Amino acid sequence: MRKPRIALAATAAIAALALSACGGDGGGGGAGGGGTQGTGAAGESIRIGIKFDQPGLGFKDGDNYTGFDVDVAKYVANELGYSEDQIEWVSAPSAQRETMLQNGQVDMIFATYSITDTRKEVVDFAGPYFVAGQDLLVPADSTDITGPDSLNGKNLCSVTGSTSAQRVKEEFASGVNLLEQPGYAECVTAMEGGQIDAVTTDDIILAGLAAQPAYSGKFKVVGNTFSEENYGVGLPKGSELCEDINAAITKMIDESAWKDALAKNTEGTGYEPNAELNPPTPAPCA
Amino acid sequence: MDRFLSLFQDYDILGAFWANIQLTFWAALGSFVLGTILALMRISPVPSFQWVGASYVNIFRNTPLTIIIVFGVLGLYSQLQVQLNENFNLNFFMLAIVGLTVYHAAFVCEAIRSGVNTVPLGQAEAARAIGLSFFPAAWLIILPQALRGAVAPLGNVLIALTKNSTVATAGSVAETSGLMRTMLEFNGDIALLIFLIFAVGFVIIVIPIGLATTWLSKKLAVAR
Numbered sequence: 001m002r003k004p005r006i007a008l009a010a011t012a013a014i015a016a017l018a019l020s021a022c023g024g025d026g027g028g029g030g031a032g033g034g035g036t037q038g039t040g041a042a043g044e045s046i047r048i049g050i051k052f053d054q055p056g057l058g059f060k061d062g063d064n065y066t067g068f069d070v071d072v073a074k075y076v077a078n079e080l081g082y083s084e085d086q087i088e089w090v091s092a093p094s095a096q097r098e099t100m101l102q103n104g105q106v107d108m109i110f111a112t113y114s115i116t117d118t119r120k121e122v123v124d125f126a127g128p129y130f131v132a133g134q135d136l137l138v139p140a141d142s143t144d145i146t147g148p149d150s151l152n153g154k155n156l157c158s159v160t161g162s163t164s165a166q167r168v169k170e171e172f173a174s175g176v177n178l179l180e181q182p183g184y185a186e187c188v189t190a191m192e193g194g195q196i197d198a199v200t201t202d203d204i205i206l207a208g209l210a211a212q213p214a215y216s217g218k219f220k221v222v223g224n225t226f227s228e229e230n231y232g233v234g235l236p237k238g239s240e241l242c243e244d245i246n247a248a249i250t251k252m253i254d255e256s257a258w259k260d261a262l263a264k265n266t267e268g269t270g271y272e273p274n275a276e277l278n279p280p281t282p283a284p285c286a
Numbered sequence: 287m288d289r290f291l292s293l294f295q296d297y298d299i300l301g302a303f304w305a306n307i308q309l310t311f312w313a314a315l316g317s318f319v320l321g322t323i324l325a326l327m328r329i330s331p332v333p334s335f336q337w338v339g340a341s342y343v344n345i346f347r348n349t350p351l352t353i354i355i356v357f358g359v360l361g362l363y364s365q366l367q368v369q370l371n372e373n374f375n376l377n378f379f380m381l382a383i384v385g386l387t388v389y390h391a392a393f394v395c396e397a398i399r400s401g402v403n404t405v406p407l408g409q410a411e412a413a414r415a416i417g418l419s420f421f422p423a424a425w426l427i428i429l430p431q432a433l434r435g436a437v438a439p440l441g442n443v444l445i446a447l448t449k450n451s452t453v454a455t456a457g458s459v460a461e462t463s464g465l466m467r468t469m470l471e472f473n474g475d476i477a478l479l480i481f482l483i484f485a486v487g488f489v490i491i492v493i494p495i496g497l498a499t500t501w502l503s504k505k506l507a508v509a510r
Contacts, residue, residue: 095467098474122475155374160455161467177374179359180458186360193364 046082048073049092049100049109049234053183056208056265057112065089067208069110069231071261072129072252076110076233079248080241095161098122101236108241109234112205115283125232126245126285129258131277133225134164135203137210139191140220145198147224148172154197155179157187164201167227184209192218202229207271221271228277242285253279289476293483297469303487305461309382309451314444316387321394322429328395329402329428331420339395347392351450355385355457375460382454386447393443401436402428406510434506441499445492462487 050069051058057067070089077087092100092111100106101123112132115125138145145151148168152175158165160180169176179196181187187199188209199206203225210219233245252258258279293299327339346354358381362368370380405428413423433440455464462484469480 095470095474095477099477102475118472119474160458160464161471163472178458179374179378180455180460180464181359182356182456186356189360190364193360193367195364195367 044082045086045088046077046080046108047088047090047106048077049090049097049106049111051093051111052091053185054112054205054208055212057205058110059208060089060091066265068130068204068261068265069112071265072249072258073108073110075252075257075261076108076245076248079251080244097234101234104236107236108239108245111234112202112229113232113234114229115232119234122237124235124237124239124242124285125283126235126242127232127249127282128230128280129233129249129252129282130204130231130262131274131280132202132204132229132231133274133277134167134200134227134229135206135225136222137188137191137199137206137219138197138222140218142197142220145222147222148200148226151176151198153177155195157181157190157196157199158201159184159187162201164227168200172226188215188219198222203271204266204273207266207269210269210271211266216268221269223272225274230280246282246285249282289473290479293469293473293476293480297465299462299465299483299487302460302462302465303491305459306448306451306454307491309379309386309454309459309461310444310448312383313386313390313451314447316383317390317394317443317447318440320387320391322398324391324395325398325402325432326421326424326429328399329424343392343395345392346389347396349389351385351389351453352456354389355382355453358382358385359457378458382457382459385457386451386454390443390447390450393446394440397436397439397443398429398432400439401432401434404435404508405431431508434508437499437503437506441495441503444499445495448492448495449488 050065050067050073052060054067054069058069059065059067074084074087078084090100090106092106092109094111097109097111097113098119101109108126110129113119113125114132115128119125136145136148136151145154149172151168151173154173155177156165156168157179158181160182165178165180169178179187179190181190184199184201184205187196190196191199192215199209203221203223206221209215210221233249235241235245249258262273324339324342327335328343330336330339359378363377363381368381369377370384371377409427409431410423413427418426452461452463454461455467466480466484470477473480
């Protein structure tokens, strides 16, 4: 007699869970629709996708969000008429960014999101607001690594599923040893242990890692970029916000708020972005 | 359909599954040997052996596998400078096998111990009565019968091991879950198809294991 009753209760609980999950989704989608149309921001919130785990760019520190992406996002949102407490920050991991925009889980994404042609097929981009380049992070006392060509026989760390390490191996140094880790923090930990000679990804991400208090003075960015990554603002296909966001980015660059944000988030690393390409001019909207 | 085929051309999906099968094979072998030794320790009459066996099982069965694998890279390799092989990639492959082995040995040990419980006490008493000491009695009389009774739980451990081998991606081994992440990053628009490919791949690998253990456990069962 007892068994069926437990089963019944469990079924009911699962059904309730499923129902409440649906309800939550529907509500969120509705609010998002209002936000993306840009019709009057009063009282509504805007959902912005950022990285939660990249110090210096997008980082969740308790209830605070810090980093260059976050600062640009705040400025742009402010220009669009959303105050800081109307912003709802959402974690946007690399592999999920297109899906989140397509499903309407976020209104825009500032998450080291490189503008590429394949991505443009499914989402729209505003910006770029920064031009990063692939670079190397090495221990501060390292002198023999000056660029990707000098990595033969060295141990290089990058994140699983990223092309940056693969590019070094294929285009610059075929004799490099690749260590793949779940995150850049693990790479830096491994480099601190002394078994890894360099970590590779976009220069600003490396500068943000090196700027963390725990690593202060231990690592340096080589400063010899060998790719061009245009960080854009990811938008759902057909969004009408692109022009306004571009205007906000241009205004931020003109007002030197852009420069201040960059300096603040890479403080103490001596990092200088590629001056030929930065600050960028936002590309015209499609 | 074109996208589906081009996925197989652009990415070495079969190679990634092959890496998982290799990881599973070596870790299954290692954990079976280590697990049998541990099970012998746990059923032995020597208290210190029992204590070692029980401690091992309680520590490794209750530690998340991800932590063991990450410890292999950040603890053993990076901090303690342990190198199992000169070859950079093979080193991480072997570290991952060691991690999978020590974790699953705890489960293998418990599976075999459950098999020991199916052997009637009279068998052990009879073995001792004809003059066998503990080790020959366990090795010749108890374990052969226990293993036949433990086929089904051992099969479950093997199935879990097959799927857990995807955790090796945290230890810098190029296998399916790492490849899936790469594919998702660059083909986000067909995420569901990519998930489906890997899910079906594992179902194809695991179902034969399940069928084989069911068949074996029926065939090998000791009729009493």
